[in-house]
Amino acid sequence: MDNAPGAALSISVQLFGSLEIRRVGQALTAADLGGCKPRHILEVLLLNLGTPVSKTRLVEILWGPSASDGAVATLESYVSGIRRAIQPGQTKTGPLRTANSGYVLEPQLVELDLSRFRALLGAARLASPADAYPLLIEALELSAEPLLGFELVADWADEARTRHAAERVAAMISAAEAATFLERLDDAIRWSQAAVRAEPLNERAWTVLVTAYELAGLPAEGLSAYDRCRRLFDRDLACSPGPALQAAHLRLLRQRAEANAELSEALAALLCLGERLQPAGPERLAADDRLHENAGRVLDSFLQRARAAV
16 A cells, blocks of 8 residues: 555554555564564454553453553553554554553554455445345455464454354355355355354254255255254254244255155155144044044055165
8 A cells, every 4th residue: 555755654454364464565474563462462453443442451461460560661662662663653643543541543544354354244234135245255255264363372362263253154144145045056055054064053054054955956955954953953952943944844855755756645644644733623633533544544654665665
């Protein structure tokens, strides 16, 4: 990015993958900041872009309960070093400012990949599926590398990664839903599979995956996915999938049965017998006795043939 003489110096920062800072065509890395503590200060301010972070909070993040009496002075020294690195000669007009007994990075002077990711998601939420899909794909491609992947031992970085991971899964599901609407079913399956891998107990992800299999004419794959979901929910949540997933499962069963006359008859019999389990008055039960008896015979015959074939 170019800056006219006398203009406030702006920077571009990458937090996905390796930390990289660019100013006036020059690339800076973590090593140019003077150590891990200055790097951490800059990263915390980037995660709170546009919001002041107090010196007290920064000391707590950097040193925790072991902070010494001179921690604030050390913090101020580190911040001076960061300013020299990212905005040389522009202490007061550069992106890093003093504010509210702390520090803030001016969003107008910082181009941050994480902010771009969130802006793309915000635009996608307001767009039609056709317009939202490319925005979501751009966001997912931008965030393909881990957020703060180089900060492996910092609790505050773990918390930021956890929040971002949830945002990314939501973006995958939205991309799968948009792809389903656009009949790009291979893409819908791919993105929903990725969401399920990231969050195995996310029912919305399973729903779009099973639905995409259904629309793609892949009932066996859809039934297998539903069964995996049902087992996971039973084991980890002690509950069954919700109504939307159960409805998709029933449609898949019917789709699978269409190509098999015997299976179709058995399914119809099961559905008929299942209705008998629902509460009903004595008049309805009496009228349906003959139908249910026939359904029982159909199902019994199907099971006998199935046992004989094994």
